[in-house]
Amino acid sequence: MKKPAVLLLALALTLACAAQQDLPTDYLTPAFHAGRREALRALMPPHSVAVIFAYPTRTFSNDVTYPYHPNPDLYYFSGYKEPHAVLFIFKEPQQGPGGKTFKELFFVQQRDPAQEQWTGRRLGVEKVKSELGFDAVFNGSEFNGYPLDLSGFDQILFAGLPDDVHDDLGDPADLYDLLEAFKKKAAIPADYDATIISELAAILERVSVKTLPRAINYLTKQGNASEKLRNNPWVIGFMNCKDSTDLAAFKNKLSSLKWNTFLYDKLIASLREIKTPEEMDLMRKTVSISSIAHAEVMKAIQPGMSEAELQGLQEYIHKKLGAEYVGYPSIAGAGANGCILHYEENSRVNIHHDMMLMDIGAEYHGYSADVTRTVPSTGKFSPGQKAIYDLVYQAQEAIFPLCHEGTPFSDLNKKATEVLADGLIKLGIIKDRSDVSLYYPHSCSHFLGLDVHDVGNYDQTLKENMVITVEPGLYIPAGSACDHKWWDIGVRIEDDVRIGKEKFELLSWQAPRKSVDVEKMTVNKSAVNNLILPPVNVP
Ligand code: GLY
Ligand code: MN
Numbered sequence: 001m002k003k004p005a006v007l008l009l010a011l012a013l014t015l016a017c018a019a020q021q022d023l024p025t026d027y028l029t030p031a032f033h034a035g036r037r038e039a040l041r042a043l044m045p046p047h048s049v050a051v052i053f054a055y056p057t058r059t060f061s062n063d064v065t066y067p068y069h070p071n072p073d074l075y076y077f078s079g080y081k082e083p084h085a086v087l088f089i090f091k092e093p094q095q096g097p098g099g100k101t102f103k104e105l106f107f108v109q110q111r112d113p114a115q116e117q118w119t120g121r122r123l124g125v126e127k128v129k130s131e132l133g134f135d136a137v138f139n140g141s142e143f144n145g146y147p148l149d150l151s152g153f154d155q156i157l158f159a160g161l162p163d164d165v166h167d168d169l170g171d172p173a174d175l176y177d178l179l180e181a182f183k184k185k186a187a188i189p190a191d192y193d194a195t196i197i198s199e200l201a202a203i204l205e206r207v208s209v210k211t212l213p214r215a216i217n218y219l220t221k222q223g224n225a226s227e228k229l230r231n232n233p234w235v236i237g238f239m240n241c242k243d244s245t246d247l248a249a250f251k252n253k254l255s256s257l258k259w260n261t262f263l264y265d266k267l268i269a270s271l272r273e274i275k276t277p278e279e280m281d282l283m284r285k286t287v288s289i290s291s292i293a294h295a296e297v298m299k300a301i302q303p304g305m306s307e308a309e310l311q312g313l314q315e316y317i318h319k320k321l322g323a324e325y326v327g328y329p330s331i332a333g334a335g336a337n338g339c340i341l342h343y344e345e346n347s348r349v350n351i352h353h354d355m356m357l358m359d360i361g362a363e364y365h366g367y368s369a370d371v372t373r374t375v376p377s378t379g380k381f382s383p384g385q386k387a388i389y390d391l392v393y394q395a396q397e398a399i400f401p402l403c404h405e406g407t408p409f410s411d412l413n414k415k416a417t418e419v420l421a422d423g424l425i426k427l428g429i430i431k432d433r434s435d436v437s438l439y440y441p442h443s444c445s446h447f448l449g450l451d452v453h454d455v456g457n458y459d460q461t462l463k464e465n466m467v468i469t470v471e472p473g474l475y476i477p478a479g480s481a482c483d484h485k486w487w488d489i490g491v492r493i494e495d496d497v498r499i500g501k502e503k504f505e506l507l508s509w510q511a512p513r514k515s516v517d518v519e520k521m522t523v524n525k526s527a528v529n530n531l532i533l534p535p536v537n538v539p
């Protein structure tokens, strides 16, 4: 090798190996992740293996990718945040070549100083061992040739396989190659579609002969399903079930499949839906950051601002207080835009005298908040806005006392629907209680955690240390069948709570909720209101 080349390589290595400085000190620890793996192992059936792939990278533009978001499951069980990796968690200890035993096997991204100078540091095999605490770690390029006999396992648990992963031909160990090698090692039949099997398995948990036609209708999307779904042999088998004997035989056949995405989903959900104390620390931080951001925006808001600047202000405060990302695309909609549930354009340049619905939450060390506040830009709700706002608030107040161990999850939305329906009748907006869904089209609670819509089982009673949202809302778009004075009012109030044994903990308490408190907060002024763009002088 010539001298300059040696020097360049040395420089690249120095850059890539330089220790990162001034990092947060409150990351989840290797002991936490190891504890989660043990908890999963305890739930897994005998002779099984759980397989967890990294998420794919996604194209933003040409050769530029979106900021990478790790697969929450992989992060939960390992702390690894990079793409192009696969983790195996075994129920029983396994013997590797050379007689070494291991309970986990991890194939990760290879160190590559030249690449790392462009796309960022990689942990590589050595640091996955020393920093994340794994023993059996290999480069992804070794996976294909690694003697791992998956045919010997009774159950292979995994989340399903994405079918839109790009094959980087210059990288023999990217996610595409890992997936292909896994399909071969696990002998997954070509017609096995994990997404369809998972959906079928979930339906089979509940279906009876009586509900069979409805279930088929649901599965086939009211006859609009894609050809791929309609022609799937398992879907055809399900649609051919005529009586309880057929149904029982079909269930047996499906549950004896060794590639089990349904059990994977169930086990992971049962772990992730209950937050450990370490996770609760992070949940409190992420929700606190988001609530402080909402309160700050209440001080800044005024007519003339844009939707995007209110979004930007919140996201700046997230970063100022240490959150790395937003938990989901921020929703900042003024007036009519507040009636679009997941409005993400945030493109109105002047909110004028309208009310702003802001559904904006931070992500802190992987954990997402989900907080919504609806605020009048003028600092004062109009009588119509206040009537709707106070009704949504009343629904929230009725739900909170139910947020304790033992309440059936479905009771929360029953209560929200009841309060909102009664209120809308009183205001003369609907006549029949069943019409409440015209203006309240979602339900009031979901699990929250590493995913904003976190994994968890909704068909159960609440348990201590679940974290859920409480988010009733009313949306009355123009043209609705009610007095036009209500048109274009959209209100959602969304808070995050920890379920306790007997009561709840309100995590988002720092953002005012009551209409009078929201108005009071807007009286404060924010320094950002004095920022203006000075005239640009052309020399
Ligand atoms: N931010 C999405 C939701 O509230 O569910
Ligand atoms: Mn939300």
Ligand code: MN
Pocket (backbone or CB within 6 Å): 370, 446, 469, 471, 494
């Ligand atoms: Mn939500």
